Amino acid sequence: MSTETQEPPPSETLYIRNIKENIKIPVLKESLDAAFSLYGPILDIIAHGNIRMRGQAFVVFEDVETAKRALDEVQGFPLFGDDQPLEIHFAKSKSDAVVSKAGEEELEEHRKIRLAEKDRKKAEFEAAQKKRKRQGGALSSGRPSKKSALGASDEQLPPNKILFLQNLPDDITADQLTETFEEYAGFFEVRLVPGRKGIAFVEYETDENAVVAKQGTEDLKLGDKPVKVTFARK
Structure with missing residues (x-):
């Protein structure tokens, strides 16, 4: 894999990140509506308070x-008047609000595809668990003691939700x-280490998510x- 990633094609839905994470969801939606409704009617604003979606939102236009x-x-644009500028991209997939304009049948098909993708990711996770079991390191078998973990090599460390990356290009960005x-x-x-080149940490919501990644x-x-x-040492 390379650092070059293909930008999604233009669509009605914008993906917005680098939003201050301590903003209440109702306030965030009102602020996004005020900033983006100047350009045309908004079909939907999607923002959630869970860990995965903090600092992110979607704005759907007609x-x-x-x-x-x-x-x-x-x-x-610094949405809340600070030095934290919004990062905006086109969303990778269509929103329900956009698909629903084409009719109920299209919306139902769209939802089926989304559920199928969810099932695919679940299957990936289960396959990763089975692979670990074959390697003698099943998550359900329990973790090594803290003493054994301290003496383990990087490859033998027990699973946890934080990955440790080494041998990165010196100019890599978050x-x-x-x-x-x-x-x-x-x-x-993603967390880079100030003053240290070539390493970084990537955190996921759960140990299982990190195993799949x-x-x-x-x-x-x-x-x-x-x-x-x-996996990172604890």
Whole structure:
């Protein structure tokens, strides 16, 4: 894999990130509506308070041209008057509000596809668990003692929700790593280490989420460097 990721094509739905995480959801929706409704009618604003969705939201417009104009003009805007500029991209998938305009049948099909994708990710997780069992490291078998974990090599560390990345390119950014690791369910955040090049941490909501992400990035390359992905020491 490389640091180059393909931007989603223009669509009616904007994906917004880098929002202050301590903003209450009703206040966030009102602020997004005030900022984006200047460009055209808004069909829906999606924002949740769970860990995975903190600092993120979706704004759904009636048409693509309106969404394009809003993306260009609001990109980098400090929504709450601080130095935290919004990062805006087109969403990777269509929202229910957009699909529903085509009719109930299309909306039902859209929901079926979304559920199928959810099932696919669940199957990936279950396959990863079975693989660990075959390797003698099933999650259900219990964790090694703290003493044995301290003496373990990186590859032998017990699963936890934080991955430790080594051998990263010196110029890697948090955004580049996010684009790679947010593809896996339960992604929470990337943390670079100030003053230290070549390493980073990636946190997920659960140990199981991190297991799937680790399995999926075993052969990860960023630039021309093979990245070492292990569980973090506790």
